[in-house]
Amino acid sequence: MSMTVVTLTKVPLSLRGDLTKWMQEIATGVYVGNLNSKVRGKLWERITQNVKKGQATISYHTNNELGYSCETYHTFRKIVDCEGIPLVQIPKSDNHNIELQKNFSKAAKFHKVKGINKSRYQKIGESIIENETQGYVVFDIETSGLDATSDKIIEIGAVKYSSGKIIKFNYLIKIDSIVPQKIVDLTGIDNKLLTEKGHDLSEVINKFIDFISNHVLVGYNINFDLNFINKTLDRLGLDSIDNKYIDLLPLVKREKMFIDSYKLSDVLLSYDIDGKVQHRALSDSEAALKLSDKVNGFAEKLKLKR
Known part of the structure; x- marks a missing residue:
């Protein structure tokens, strides 16, 4: 108590x-x-x-x-x-205390205040985030297992939100080992699919680095994904990613303390977000983007990361 x-x-x-x-x-x-x-x-x-x-x-x-x-x-x-x-x-500009000139009609004052508020905010989904909130990249990976030192990345997906636009990134990656059946059952990704539609690892990793640039990275349990990416970069002799990042999982735990499970599928339901978690990198990234728009505190956290 x-x-x-x-x-x-x-x-x-x-x-x-x-x-x-x-x-x-x-x-x-x-x-x-x-x-x-x-x-x-x-x-x-x-x-x-x-x-x-x-x-x-x-x-x-x-x-x-x-x-x-x-x-x-x-x-x-x-x-x-x-x-x-x-x-x-405390925001620098307090619209509630704006001094309007005298001798204007009530209608004119109303339109002036409305114009000020409209210029300051923009719509993202159903929430309002200040224009100071710039672009960020939500990403997810699928892997052949949970060990970043021995297992391989088999898919990278990402969505970049910038200036009201969404840009997508999605590549399957060829590997020289057998995809375990439990991963096939979970993701639908097997060796046949990787052979037919997969790309070389170094090609995809370099494209991903170009895609994220210096944007803030966002993910759900993002440390798992970043660890895999950086271990892979190290094996390729490339520098690790050092972008600032935000993990949605602790923000959700702080806000939703009493839900039974913190699996992404259950969390989406708790925020009334439609969409099934398919365990595919791009679709899960898109789901996490919707989640970022719903989680209280995300916009403020994003500003602190700038």
Whole structure:
């Protein structure tokens, strides 16, 4: 159990009344209580689902450098994770405090503010991410096994998101060993397919390096894929990839603490993302791209990686 503080602004009265079942309202919109992590997580999920156009914050004791952690929802200030420490990010430009010239009609003022907000944001899927968020590459690989020192990459797939456009990358790779049956059953990739449609490893790796350039890399459990790629580069006598990267898995674990499984297929369902995980590099990359658009905190994390 730990002390938890919730603040609510401009939320439905039904939500405020509902919250008093678990916490005490000590001032208008300010609630305190002692909650365990499971109840706190479920309560925060309940709040964010019913806050409508209002705002909410939650802070609670935890074992980090500051001794507490916090989250926000629909607020102007954002909480960003910096090496495990929650920091409050205040955007340089506060559109809420823009001074409009006098003697303009209400309609003119409305259109001016609307124009300012429209120029600052762009649509990505159904969410809104600031224009500062530049391109990034989501990638995935398929391999003949789990050991990066002895097993081989058999497929690389990637999608580059840049300036509202998606560019795809996908190559099968020939190998000089037998693809294990369990991998064939999982991916549908066998030696016949690799012989007919596969490319030389060095050719694909060099094209992949050109494709990712200096973009931030994104993946689901990305360390597995990066380890395989870098071990392969080392065997080819090439430099390792040192791009900045973001792993979606820990972000999902932080946000979805109570789901039964963190397999990509189960995670996609928890975010209401359609699409079956096919265990093919390109389709899984496309699924991870959709996931990146849904995970809270990804956009802020991406900015910190610039």
